Amino acid sequence: MTTHDITITINGEAITATVPARRNLVDFIRQEAGLTGSHVGCEHGVCGACTVEVNGTPVRGCLMLAVQADGAHVTTVEGLADTGRGHRLRAAFQTHNALQCGFCTPGMLASALEYVEGGGTADRTAIREHISGNYCRCTGYQAIVDAIVEVIETGEGA
Amino acid sequence: MTGPALIFDKPNAYIGQSTPRADTNRLLEGRGRFVDDIQLPRMLHAAFLRSPYAHAEIRGLDTSAAKAAPGVVRVLTGADLEGVVEPYVGVLTHLKGLRSAPQMPLAVDRARWQGEPLAMVLARSRAEAEDAAALIEADLDPIPAACDAETALDPDAPVIHPEFGSNLAWERLVDVGDVDAAFARDDVQVVSRTLRFGRHTGVTLETRAAVAEYDPSEDRLTFHYSGQAPHMMQFIFAKHLGLAEENVRVVANDVGGSFGIKIHTYGDEVATAAAAKLLGRPVKFVADRYESFLSDIHARDHVVEARMAVDKAGKIVALDFDDLTGIGPYSMYPRTSAIEANQVLNLTGAPYDLENYRARGRVVFQNKNMMCQYRAVGHPIAMAICDGLLEDAAAKIGMDVVEMRRVNLMRDDSYPRASASGMKLDDLSHQKALNVLVETMGYDALRAEQAELRARGVYRGIGFVSMVEVTNPSPMFYGIGGAPIASQDGATVRLDAGGGLRVSSSVTEQGQGTNAILAQIAAGVFGVPIERVTVTTGDTDTVPYGGGTWASRGAGIGGEAMLQAAHALKEQVLEVAAVMLQSDAATLDIQNGSVVDGSGARMTLSDLARTVYYRGNELPSDLKPELIATRHYRVTDFPFVFTNGAMAAHVEVDTETGLVKVLNFWAVEDCGRVINPKLVDEQVRGGVVQGIGGALYEECIYSEDGQLMNATMADYLVPMAVEMPDIVVRHVETPTKTSVLGAKGAGEAGTGGAPAAVMNAVNDALRPLGATLWQMPMTPERILKALGKV
Amino acid sequence: MKPADFRYARPATLDEALTLMAGEGEIAALAGGQSLMPMMNFRIAQPEVLVDLNAVADLAGVTEMDGTVRIGAMTRYSDLARHDVLARLPLVARALPHVAHPSIRNRGTLGGSLALADPAAELPAVALALGAKVHLASTHGTRSVAADDFFQGLYETDRAEDELVTAIDLPAATAQETYGFHEVARRHGDYAMAGVALTRRDDGLRIAFFSVSDRPVRAKAAETVLRDDPTKLDLAIEALDEIDFTGDLNGGPDMKRHLAGVVLRRAWAEVLA
Numbered sequence A: 001m002t003t004h005d006i007t008i009t010i011n012g013e014a015i016t017a018t019v020p021a022r023r024n025l026v027d028f029i030r031q032e033a034g035l036t037g038s039h040v041g042c043e044h045g046v047c048g049a050c051t052v053e054v055n056g057t058p059v060r061g062c063l064m065l066a067v068q069a070d071g072a073h074v075t076t077v078e079g080l081a082d083t084g085r086g087h088r089l090r091a092a093f094q095t096h097n098a099l100q101c102g103f104c105t106p107g108m109l110a111s112a113l114e115y116v117e118g119g120g121t122a123d124r125t126a127i128r129e130h131i132s133g134n135y136c137r138c139t140g141y142q143a144i145v146d147a148i149v150e151v152i153e154t155g156e157g158a
Numbered sequence B: 001m002t003g004p005a006l007i008f009d010k011p012n013a014y015i016g017q018s019t020p021r022a023d024t025n026r027l028l029e030g031r032g033r034f035v036d037d038i039q040l041p042r043m044l045h046a047a048f049l050r051s052p053y054a055h056a057e058i059r060g061l062d063t064s065a066a067k068a069a070p071g072v073v074r075v076l077t078g079a080d081l082e083g084v085v086e087p088y089v090g091v092l093t094h095l096k097g098l099r100s101a102p103q104m105p106l107a108v109d110r111a112r113w114q115g116e117p118l119a120m121v122l123a124r125s126r127a128e129a130e131d132a133a134a135l136i137e138a139d140l141d142p143i144p145a146a147c148d149a150e151t152a153l154d155p156d157a158p159v160i161h162p163e164f165g166s167n168l169a170w171e172r173l174v175d176v177g178d179v180d181a182a183f184a185r186d187d188v189q190v191v192s193r194t195l196r197f198g199r200h201t202g203v204t205l206e207t208r209a210a211v212a213e214y215d216p217s218e219d220r221l222t223f224h225y226s227g228q229a230p231h232m233m234q235f236i237f238a239k240h241l242g243l244a245e246e247n248v249r250v251v252a253n254d255v256g257g258s259f260g261i262k263i264h265t266y267g268d269e270v271a272t273a274a275a276a277k278l279l280g281r282p283v284k285f286v287a288d289r290y291e292s293f294l295s296d297i298h299a300r301d302h303v304v305e306a307r308m309a310v311d312k313a314g315k316i317v318a319l320d321f322d323d324l325t326g327i328g329p330y331s332m333y334p335r336t337s338a339i340e341a342n343q344v345l346n347l348t349g350a351p352y353d354l355e356n357y358r359a360r361g362r363v364v365f366q367n368k369n370m371m372c373q374y375r376a377v378g379h380p381i382a383m384a385i386c387d388g389l390l391e392d393a394a395a396k397i398g399m400d401v402v403e404m405r406r407v408n409l410m411r412d413d414s415y416p417r418a419s420a421s422g423m424k425l426d427d428l429s430h431q432k433a434l435n436v437l438v439e440t441m442g443y444d445a446l447r448a449e450q451a452e453l454r455a456r457g458v459y460r461g462i463g464f465v466s467m468v469e470v471t472n473p474s475p476m477f478y479g480i481g482g483a484p485i486a487s488q489d490g491a492t493v494r495l496d497a498g499g500g501l502r503v504s505s506s507v508t509e510q511g512q513g514t515n516a517i518l519a520q521i522a523a524g525v526f527g528v529p530i531e532r533v534t535v536t537t538g539d540t541d542t543v544p545y546g547g548g549t550w551a552s553r554g555a556g557i558g559g560e561a562m563l564q565a566a567h568a569l570k571e572q573v574l575e576v577a578a579v580m581l582q583s584d585a586a587t588l589d590i591q592n593g594s595v596v597d598g599s600g601a602r603m604t605l606s607d608l609a610r611t612v613y614y615r616g617n618e619l620p621s622d623l624k625p626e627l628i629a630t631r632h633y634r635v636t637d638f639p640f641v642f643t644n645g646a647m648a649a650h651v652e653v654d655t656e657t658g659l660v661k662v663l664n665f666w667a668v669e670d671c672g673r674v675i676n677p678k679l680v681d682e683q684v685r686g687g688v689v690q691g692i693g694g695a696l697y698e699e700c701i702y703s704e705d706g707q708l709m710n711a712t713m714a715d716y717l718v719p720m721a722v723e724m725p726d727i728v729v730r731h732v733e734t735p736t737k738t739s740v741l742g743a744k745g746a747g748e749a750g751t752g753g754a755p756a757a758v759m760n761a762v763n764d765a766l767r768p769l770g771a772t773l774w775q776m777p778m779t780p781e782r783i784l785k786a787l788g789k790v
Numbered sequence C: 001m002k003p004a005d006f007r008y009a010r011p012a013t014l015d016e017a018l019t020l021m022a023g024e025g026e027i028a029a030l031a032g033g034q035s036l037m038p039m040m041n042f043r044i045a046q047p048e049v050l051v052d053l054n055a056v057a058d059l060a061g062v063t064e065m066d067g068t069v070r071i072g073a074m075t076r077y078s079d080l081a082r083h084d085v086l087a088r089l090p091l092v093a094r095a096l097p098h099v100a101h102p103s104i105r106n107r108g109t110l111g112g113s114l115a116l117a118d119p120a121a122e123l124p125a126v127a128l129a130l131g132a133k134v135h136l137a138s139t140h141g142t143r144s145v146a147a148d149d150f151f152q153g154l155y156e157t158d159r160a161e162d163e164l165v166t167a168i169d170l171p172a173a174t175a176q177e178t179y180g181f182h183e184v185a186r187r188h189g190d191y192a193m194a195g196v197a198l199t200r201r202d203d204g205l206r207i208a209f210f211s212v213s214d215r216p217v218r219a220k221a222a223e224t225v226l227r228d229d230p231t232k233l234d235l236a237i238e239a240l241d242e243i244d245f246t247g248d249l250n251g252g253p254d255m256k257r258h259l260a261g262v263v264l265r266r267a268w269a270e271v272l273a
């Protein structure tokens, strides 16, 4: 088995490990770093549950190898909570019940955050398009859109 | 029903309020506790070799290379589990005549569907387990398969269980009134259609997952599972792995969606428990998405020949149908795969005043993945049959579909009564719900707009459904037939020394908000701020015994048990308080964490509890407070507590591409007492979207030889955000008289009703073009074929 | 669903990458990974060596010269979408939002899309419609191939196994140029059920379909009809019989044939508008 020694800074903490070349980023985050907030729903890029930020950009954690993130800065849902970033979104998700089982939530928040921080408007269709790569079986999406709209309309950032 | 008075309008009455769910904080901050999050010392990871064929003789499985592969600790085959696992059979005695064959977690000498587990590899990592599974040399001999349910009963069809002589698993006939005479009347018009319902599946975002721990020193199995019915699984593991029931602990923490998928006995999960027992080490199995598609139960898969006779006034004179459903090679254990067909027979036409009703259901074996109960069991079929034909008949006689419903729906003042199929009904509000719906959606304006757009070549359709939903089941659902499935649920409420309330319940949480409403009920009935309530569910070691979550029963049954328990504890506390305060218990109440009387707060609950727990010497010796109460509740007077609803879909069909856009959706629900309006609305919305999925997108597409062709999330289309409409939800509240709480279920209505409403809307759009479509999902290709464009 | 084991290399220069590509065994280039990784997770692809192109600076970047825009193979969809040059590539701008979803566009690359040659992908058809040139390199040297000759079958291109796509040349839009694009997909961001990209310039009309055949295809007969008479749309649609339609899970060849006509009609309306 081919292995690599890598260091990934996750939520500000450098994690060094020897990993098999085939270990993907989300498995690394969950298993090596013990940060189980990022989820795995399909392992083929469709569901978005594994979405994490790599160097500030949301990507599919199941379609990137851990070794590819060697030297990178990764932010997960736990990191957002630690720093308070996205707290308005989280509060709005709670008020609108924009999560039921919560399995999609970490990925959904990452996509929502990209949209809100990127200056997205409160247009419901645009919001729906932006989260079109995040599957939620429970909510039917409306409450998620409501939460994002509310945060944007409040105008104080995510 | 007698019980605590005035629980709904006191200061702390959380019932009826949209209190936010406290446990969402954890989930929003990445602190969920899902099964795959568990990492245990010495834990092994399981991967399965699954049958690549729909039907094959297993000549041999050479596991030597797999055993020698890096990281592999053990490889198990079906033969290895013989004597370790007692086979299981998915039959229930009250479904007379239902038959199924004994099943083992890993196939022994025949594989009967593509995806059936054949062998299990246990290795240090999932990747290594998969490597080794690929090294197993399986000598399989494909044999003729009976894949298509419609031909599975043909005389020349391969028989899947030769001992049965045919592929018929179960058959039932309901025949009420004189159907033939009704159809023969010369004043009736008849519509007849063949309806097809594709197979679909649950696609819970968290796949099925299990971690099994076995401690040989205590002969004790702990099974962490992503599922809905811990006590049922406790029984099953005990029975089939030969353990004492009390030595089996089943824990369900956070569950990433379930919808009925995670309430069955899956071979791979039983094998996981068996492997943990054999090896004395923790074993983790997390289905990957491909395995989910191949092995999570599928749902629907019905072909229905149906006809309806109506008279000139639009009155339904008779309904007659024949339902054929394919369930895969076995009836699923322990709930069986005949319940869905049974529901179709029970529920079709149930909203309507119907005298002549005949329904035949046949359940057949086939070489496809197993079919079993999934959200809104049987409802989408039942509603689509009756409401589909109703709207078809309305078109035929030139009557408005709302008017036709008004003629036929049971009157709101006509209860208690029974449906044509004999279901006992009470406290329903079909007429009122329809009125609220028509008003909410602005029906007349929509029809006017539709006509105007049609003239410009834009094809919009409006479709309705009036529906019932089975909720709060009594023991008549499963228990009567011998299944280890409790219909009662229990709740325990304990006052802690700090004045907080610790409650536990046997119903379970998969995101619907069960824990939140239990806290609302406990806090409101007992009298503490909701922040002081801590809820435990999903652990057979600590919660009262009960059925878990199924058939929309969490609020109605689990909630009522919690209400009774909280009330019982309150009475105890007031008795103690009366002694301590030297007053009359009848003059005392508990509000906001304190014992109060007419003049205000007299003592905090914490003071009271600390006195009881620490300074019992201050109490009279004959006063022995428990400060804990447990109550159980089951529905007794009715087999089920039905709810009703009325829904409408507004769609636009692109007649060139066949694409359907759902423009609007309205749902009016009567689920009795609404405990948390927000949560109920969101249950309805999520359910509607799943129903739209079934109507327009979702289908397990099989090749003729039983290969699932779209076992990926790229090819199996679930509803995503852009295509889904905003959904308007309204309530009519007719509390059930079977409980104090008055809550019925709400979790499945959307999924049960939306498909019929969407189908009717699409057909409403297509009819002016001379086309209709009676097959779900209503895909672009099927729509274009119906239009004769392809 | 874990990939089979492989060796992983991350070259920093094109030369290193090409040397690695020329090695023994089954070798795959890893670009955005948005198609290759799923295939590896399903073990449909089991390369022995993975050559990660993400650190190869020579493959990134967008330059513009004499009316030609050169886009490095490793340019990600989302970088392209934000780039000024998009003003000169209106057809690309029109197509990009239809490719997958934001976080996939954050990784997926133009070079990866062309190299993969998924018959249902947007950008290969856009490349055909624009008359793009694909630049290839190997240890034997470099060459360029017209998009017309590049796509050769289902996931098959003119690229040799040891070659890398290094860049794509696209003509910047001229003032007179008009274009059209239409796709029908079951859900937003899905691969299309059928789609078409087309450009009309002084020097001609190019119509390229995707998701109707085993590769992105030009409709040359239809081009001739419409170039001669832009009102003869029905005739052009009839001329689509020249295409070898192949079905997929969304429908059979008849369905594709029908949808090809529909998308052409809608895209052509855009051109005329």
Ligand SMILES: Cc1cc2nc3c(=O)[nH]c(=O)nc-3n(C[C@H](O)[C@H](O)[C@H](O)COP(=O)(O)OP(=O)(O)OC[C@H]3O[C@@H](n4cnc5c(N)ncnc54)[C@H](O)[C@@H]3O)c2cc1C
Pocket (backbone or CB within 6 Å): A044, A045, A046, B714, C028, C029, C030, C031, C032, C033, C034, C035, C036, C037, C038, C053, C073, C074, C098, C099, C100, C101, C104, C107, C108, C109, C110, C111, C112, C113, C115, C116, C118, C120, C121, C122, C123, C163, C164, C165, C166, C189, C190, C191, C192
């Ligand atoms: C959920 C989902 C939805 C999607 N929807 C769409 C869609 O609607 N439309 C669409 O077009 N695409 C879609 N895609 C695919 C996406 O666009 C891919 O990113 C793209 O097809 C491939 O680009 P990549 O950079 O990710 O390539 P990779 O996945 O890294 O590589 C793809 C293939 O090309 C080879 N390759 C890559 N780069 C080079 C190179 N420079 N030289 C030689 N060979 C190379 C690789 O070896 C591999 O065989 C979707 C993907 C996902 C996961």
Ligand code: FES
Pocket (backbone or CB within 6 Å): A039, A040, A041, A042, A043, A044, A045, A046, A047, A048, A049, A050, A051, A060, A061, A062, A063
């Ligand atoms: S797990 Fe990565 S997209 Fe589904």
Ligand code: FES
Pocket (backbone or CB within 6 Å): A098, A099, A100, A101, A102, A103, A104, A105, A135, A136, A137, A138, A139, B205, B256, B257, B511
């Ligand atoms: S809340 Fe369950 S998948 Fe989104």
